[in-house]
Amino acid sequence: MNSDEALEKLYRLAEEIYEDLKRGEIPKMKLAARTRNNIIFNNEYGVWKYGDAKITRSAKKLDGAYMLLRTLYVMEFIKEMIRDRKSSTLREMYYISEGWGLAKFHSQDESNKLAEDLEVITGHLREDFRLRPEEDGASVIGNITIEEINRKGQPRRINCRDDVGDSGYLIPYNVEKDKLRFVDVDADFVMGIETGGMFDRLVENGFDEKARAILVHIKGQPARSTRRLLKRLNEELGLPVVIFTDGDPWSFRIFASIAYGAIKTAHISEYLATPTAEFVGITASDIVNYELPTDKLNDRDIAALQAELKDPRFNTPFWHEEINLMLKIGKKAEQQSLAKYGLDYVTDTYLPEKLTEMGILQ
Amino acid sequence: MGIAQRMAKKQREISIAEFFEKNKQILGFDSLTKAMVVSVKEAVDNSLDACEEARILPDILVKIESVGKDEYRIIVEDNGPGIVRKNIPLVFGKLLYGSRFHAIRQSRGQQGIGISAVVLYGQLTTGKPARVISKIREEDVAYEVILTIDTKKNEPRVIKEAPLIWDREEGTHVEVTIRARYTRGKQSVLEYLQQTAIVNPHAQITLIEPDGRKVVFKRATDTLPQPTREIKPHPYGIELGQLLNMARSTRTYRLTSFLTSEFSRVSPKIAEEICEKAYLYGDMRPQELTIEEAKRLMDAFNKVRLMSPPTDCLSPIGENLIKKGLKNVLGSLKPGFYARPITREPKVYGGNPFIVEAGLVYGGELPKDQPVKILRFANRVPLLYQQGACVITKAVSSVDWRRYGLEQRGGEGIPVGPAIILVHVASTRVPFTSEAKEAIADVPEIREEIELALKSLGRQLKMFMIKKERKSKLSEKFFLVTKILPEIAKKSAEIVEKPVPPLEPVISKIMNVVWIDENVEKTGKNEVRVNVKVANFMPKTLEFKLYGDYPVGTLIETDGVAGEDYVVWDVRIEPLQYQHFYFRLGDVSGYGETNYYVEGINPSVVVGAEPLPGDWNIRLDVMEEILEKEAKEVGEEEQEIIEDELEGVEDE
Structure with a gap:
C-alpha cells in the first residue's frame, strides 16, 4: 500500500504545479539540499541525515523546468505500473522515456537522480514507486x-x-x-x-x-x-x-x-x-x-x-x-x-x- | 652615442663595407629570412613616409622574384612624389643620407638604417647593382639610375643614368637583388605587410610572391593621417652628443638665446635660471661649450621646472581607423567582437611626447588554445622581432586578464584565448632597447599608459562576454517558455483533469526582458531592408524610444523618424506582444549590424540595445550585478553537483 501513498504524494506535486501556473506563479519544488554542509547527526537513529537547508528547483531555469516536466511523466508512468502490477528497473525507465518527447532523459544519471529527488521530496523509497536498481552481484x-x-x-x-x-x-x-x-x-x-x-x-x-x-x-x-x-x-x-x-x-x-x-x-x-x-x-x-x-x-x-x-x-x-x-x-x-x-x-x-x-x- | 655618430666616427677609420660586415646584426641582416623582411621594410617605410609627406594616398606594389638559390630580386614601386634626379644616387647610394636623426618628429624613417643599407647588402652578397626609376610630377620623363656604393668613400657609383618613358605621373620604383630567403608565416614579408596594412588603412598594398601568388591589402579609408609636425627638442630628453652638436652648429651668439631658440619650452627667464644653475655665463658663445660645461648644462636642465613638450606634433592612428584597419585585414577570421580601440591622451617621458593606442579583437576563427597574438607597432611600423624584450609584451603580461575573461596562469604572462591585441606607440623618439630597433624599452611612463589602455579594452571584452552569456541564457529561456512550459501546463492539467491554464503571466515572469532583434534582408544590389523586432516579455506595458544607427547618407525609407545617421521609433508595447519596425538602406555593400540604443527604460531589462547616451563603466556595473544575482540563484544547485562528484558514491 506504500505505492498508493507514494502515488498520492506525486499527485499532490502535479496539483501544486498546476495551481502555481493557474495563479500565474512560476512552478517550483523544494527539496533538501543534498550537500555535505546539510547533513546533521540524528540522535534517534544514530546516523547522519539531511538538515533543514532546502534548494528550489524552479521552472525559471532550464534544469528545473525539465525536472518538473519529467516528474509529471514519471508520475504517469508509475500510475500505469501500479495499475498493471508491474515494476521496472531504473534503466528501463530511462529507455521508456524515449517516448516522452522533451521530457526524455539524456543519460541514466538523469533518471537515477530524478528517482532520488522524488524520494527526498515524498519521503518514500523508490521501491514504492515500483522502481528498482539493476542487480549488482554483491x-x-x-x-x-x-x-x-x-x-x-x-x-x-x-x-x-x-x-x-x-x-x-x-x-x-x-x-x-x-x-x-x-x-x-x-x-x-x-x-x-x-x-x-x-x-x-x-x-x-x-x-x-x-x-x-x-x-x-x-x-x-x-x-x-x-x-x-x-x-x-x-x-x-x-x-x-x-x-x-x-x-x-x-x-x-x-x-x-x-x-x-x-x-x-x-x-x-x-x-x-x-x-x-x-x-x-x-x-x-x-x-x-x-x-x-x-x-x-x-x-x-x-x-x-x-x-x-x-x-x-x-x-x-x-x-x-x-x-x-x-x-x-x-x-x-x-x-x-x-x-x-x-x-x-x-x-x-x-x-x-x-x-x-x-x-x-x- | 647614437648609431649615426658611431657610424660617422667609424667611417673615418674603417671602410664602410668592413663596418657593415661587422655590424650585420645591428642592421638587421643577421639571417637570410630576416634580411628579406628588413629589405622590404626599408623600401616600404620610405614609400609610406614619402606619400604622407606629399599628402598622397599610398598605393604600393611589392614584388619578390626568385633569381637563384637564396637569391631574390625585391621590387618596390609606389605612387609617391618621386625623387629629383640629382638626389637619386644620394638617397640610394650613400649611407645615412637624408637621415632624420636630427629631426624631432614622429616618422617611420627614424627606425631603419635606410634603403641605402639594403643596396649595400645586395651589392655585398650578390654583387648586383640596384636599379631605381623615379619620376616627379614636374618632369615629362622618368630617370632610370643603376648604381652601386663605393664602399671606401661611402659615395654612390652610378653605372647608368638615362631618361625613360614611364606611364606613371609620379612615383618611385626600386629593384635590389639580395641574398635572402622567402618564407611565409611568422616573421615574414607577408606578416609584415599585413600588420603594416592594419595600422595604415589609408594605404593600398599589393604583394606578389615568388610563386606568383598575389595578395592585396585594400585601402580601407581615404583619410590620410594628420601630417606630423617637427618640433624643437625639449631639454629633458636631450643626449649629451646631441646637445654638443646643436651648440656647434647653432647660429646664435649667446648661450641664453641658444637655449630659447633651439629648444622648446625654454623662456628667457628660464634660460637665465639654467645658466645660473650650471654656473655658466649667459653671454658665452654656445659654440665654445666644452663637454664638461655641456654636462653641467644638462644637470641644470633637470633642476628647473619646464612645461612639457607640445604633443600636437604626434599623429595617432585614431580609434576609428584602428577599427577599420583591423576589420579590413582580419575580417576573414570573422572575429565576434571588435573592442572600441583606445587612443590615450599624449604623455611625456624624458622630454619626449608619446601617445599609446590599443585595440583588441576576439572570437571567430582565432585559435582558442593558444597565447593571444600581440601586434606591436612603433610609429606605424610593425615590430616583428624580440617580442619578449618589448614593453608592450611586458604590459600585456602584467595585466590580470582572468578578470576580463581570458585564461592566464596565475594572473600574469601572455593570456590564452582567441584574441589579438594591438598596441601602437607613437613618439618623436621611440625608446628602443637596442640599435636594431626591434623592441621598445621598458619606460615606466609608457608602460603605465599601455596598461591603462589594455585594461580599458579588457573591460569591454568582459562586457561583451557578459552580454553574450546573457543572450545565450535568454535563448535558453525562450526555449523554456515556448516549448517546455506549455508541456508542463498540458501534462499537469491532464493529471489533475482540469483545463490548461493561461501561461502569459508566468512567461513574462520568467523572461522579464525586452528583446530587440534585427534581420537584415538583401533587397537588391547594394540595397538592404533591416527589419527590427521588439518583443516585450515584461509583465507590463512599456513606452520608450528606440534608436538605430546607419551609415550617413544611405537611408532610403523608414517607418520611424529619420535623423542624420539614425532612425528613432516611439515604442509602446503591451506585455507579451511583438512590434515590427524597419528601415531601408541603399548604397551599402556588406552591411554588418545596427547598433541600437534605448531611452526612457531601465537598460538592464533590455537585450540587444544600449542605453543612450552610453557609458561603459556604469553599464558594466549594472550588468555584473544582474549576472551575479542570477549566478547566485543557480549557485546552490551547482554546489550540490560538485559535492556529488566529491562523494564519489556509485550507489548502484
Whole structure:
C-alpha cells in the first residue's frame, strides 16, 4: 500500500504545479539540499541525515523546468505500473522515456537522480514507486540460512556456506522481510570486504569457518540492498559488523556510507546505515605498523582527504588522527598488499590481531 | 652615442663595407629570412613616409622574384612624389643620407638604417647593382639610375643614368637583388605587410610572391593621417652628443638665446635660471661649450621646472581607423567582437611626447588554445622581432586578464584565448632597447599608459562576454517558455483533469526582458531592408524610444523618424506582444549590424540595445550585478553537483 501513498504524494506535486501556473506563479519544488554542509547527526537513529537547508528547483531555469516536466511523466508512468502490477528497473525507465518527447532523459544519471529527488521530496523509497536498481552481484558466504521468496512466489531456503558455490549467495535488490527472512545463523560477526580479490582470499583460506564470520563482498561502494542487508544482520541477529577495505580516502568513504549514511541517500540513512559498524583497516597506522607496500597519494587523493577533514561524519578523534597521518606519510595501500608476508598472513596474523584488538575475537 | 655618430666616427677609420660586415646584426641582416623582411621594410617605410609627406594616398606594389638559390630580386614601386634626379644616387647610394636623426618628429624613417643599407647588402652578397626609376610630377620623363656604393668613400657609383618613358605621373620604383630567403608565416614579408596594412588603412598594398601568388591589402579609408609636425627638442630628453652638436652648429651668439631658440619650452627667464644653475655665463658663445660645461648644462636642465613638450606634433592612428584597419585585414577570421580601440591622451617621458593606442579583437576563427597574438607597432611600423624584450609584451603580461575573461596562469604572462591585441606607440623618439630597433624599452611612463589602455579594452571584452552569456541564457529561456512550459501546463492539467491554464503571466515572469532583434534582408544590389523586432516579455506595458544607427547618407525609407545617421521609433508595447519596425538602406555593400540604443527604460531589462547616451563603466556595473544575482540563484544547485562528484558514491 506504500505505492498508493507514494502515488498520492506525486499527485499532490502535479496539483501544486498546476495551481502555481493557474495563479500565474512560476512552478517550483523544494527539496533538501543534498550537500555535505546539510547533513546533521540524528540522535534517534544514530546516523547522519539531511538538515533543514532546502534548494528550489524552479521552472525559471532550464534544469528545473525539465525536472518538473519529467516528474509529471514519471508520475504517469508509475500510475500505469501500479495499475498493471508491474515494476521496472531504473534503466528501463530511462529507455521508456524515449517516448516522452522533451521530457526524455539524456543519460541514466538523469533518471537515477530524478528517482532520488522524488524520494527526498515524498519521503518514500523508490521501491514504492515500483522502481528498482539493476542487480549488482554483491555476495555472502558464511554459515547463515536464509529463506528467499523466489520469482514463482515459493519460499526457498539457502545456507550461505553449504548451498552455494565459490562466489557465494548473491544479494537480491530487495532484501526486505517480505522477500528475505533469516532462518538460522551460527556465526559471531559479519565482515564486509571491499575487493573481490580479498574476498576470494578469505574464502579460500576458510576464514569464515575459522573465525566464525559471515563474509560479505560489498563490491566497492555498496549498493543500497547490500547496506540494508548489513543493517538487518546487525539489528535482527545482533551480529557486530566490521568493514575491511583498502587504505585510501575513497575506502574511508565506503565505510562512512555504511556506518554513518551516504550524503546522497541521507534521507534514508536510518534505513540503510549501521551505526555500530567498525573499521578494521587498512588504516594509515597499519601502513606504518605493518610496513606495507604503498602508492603515493595523488592530487585527487589529497583533496579527498582534506574534504574528509571537513566532513562532519569523520569528525572523530580516530578519523582525524588516521586522515592526518595518511596526509603526513603521503601514502596509501591496498588490502592485498598484505600478501607481502605470504598468502596466509592476512588470515593468520593481520585479521586475528586487529579483530582481537577490537574485541571481536577473543 | 647614437648609431649615426658611431657610424660617422667609424667611417673615418674603417671602410664602410668592413663596418657593415661587422655590424650585420645591428642592421638587421643577421639571417637570410630576416634580411628579406628588413629589405622590404626599408623600401616600404620610405614609400609610406614619402606619400604622407606629399599628402598622397599610398598605393604600393611589392614584388619578390626568385633569381637563384637564396637569391631574390625585391621590387618596390609606389605612387609617391618621386625623387629629383640629382638626389637619386644620394638617397640610394650613400649611407645615412637624408637621415632624420636630427629631426624631432614622429616618422617611420627614424627606425631603419635606410634603403641605402639594403643596396649595400645586395651589392655585398650578390654583387648586383640596384636599379631605381623615379619620376616627379614636374618632369615629362622618368630617370632610370643603376648604381652601386663605393664602399671606401661611402659615395654612390652610378653605372647608368638615362631618361625613360614611364606611364606613371609620379612615383618611385626600386629593384635590389639580395641574398635572402622567402618564407611565409611568422616573421615574414607577408606578416609584415599585413600588420603594416592594419595600422595604415589609408594605404593600398599589393604583394606578389615568388610563386606568383598575389595578395592585396585594400585601402580601407581615404583619410590620410594628420601630417606630423617637427618640433624643437625639449631639454629633458636631450643626449649629451646631441646637445654638443646643436651648440656647434647653432647660429646664435649667446648661450641664453641658444637655449630659447633651439629648444622648446625654454623662456628667457628660464634660460637665465639654467645658466645660473650650471654656473655658466649667459653671454658665452654656445659654440665654445666644452663637454664638461655641456654636462653641467644638462644637470641644470633637470633642476628647473619646464612645461612639457607640445604633443600636437604626434599623429595617432585614431580609434576609428584602428577599427577599420583591423576589420579590413582580419575580417576573414570573422572575429565576434571588435573592442572600441583606445587612443590615450599624449604623455611625456624624458622630454619626449608619446601617445599609446590599443585595440583588441576576439572570437571567430582565432585559435582558442593558444597565447593571444600581440601586434606591436612603433610609429606605424610593425615590430616583428624580440617580442619578449618589448614593453608592450611586458604590459600585456602584467595585466590580470582572468578578470576580463581570458585564461592566464596565475594572473600574469601572455593570456590564452582567441584574441589579438594591438598596441601602437607613437613618439618623436621611440625608446628602443637596442640599435636594431626591434623592441621598445621598458619606460615606466609608457608602460603605465599601455596598461591603462589594455585594461580599458579588457573591460569591454568582459562586457561583451557578459552580454553574450546573457543572450545565450535568454535563448535558453525562450526555449523554456515556448516549448517546455506549455508541456508542463498540458501534462499537469491532464493529471489533475482540469483545463490548461493561461501561461502569459508566468512567461513574462520568467523572461522579464525586452528583446530587440534585427534581420537584415538583401533587397537588391547594394540595397538592404533591416527589419527590427521588439518583443516585450515584461509583465507590463512599456513606452520608450528606440534608436538605430546607419551609415550617413544611405537611408532610403523608414517607418520611424529619420535623423542624420539614425532612425528613432516611439515604442509602446503591451506585455507579451511583438512590434515590427524597419528601415531601408541603399548604397551599402556588406552591411554588418545596427547598433541600437534605448531611452526612457531601465537598460538592464533590455537585450540587444544600449542605453543612450552610453557609458561603459556604469553599464558594466549594472550588468555584473544582474549576472551575479542570477549566478547566485543557480549557485546552490551547482554546489550540490560538485559535492556529488566529491562523494564519489556509485550507489548502484
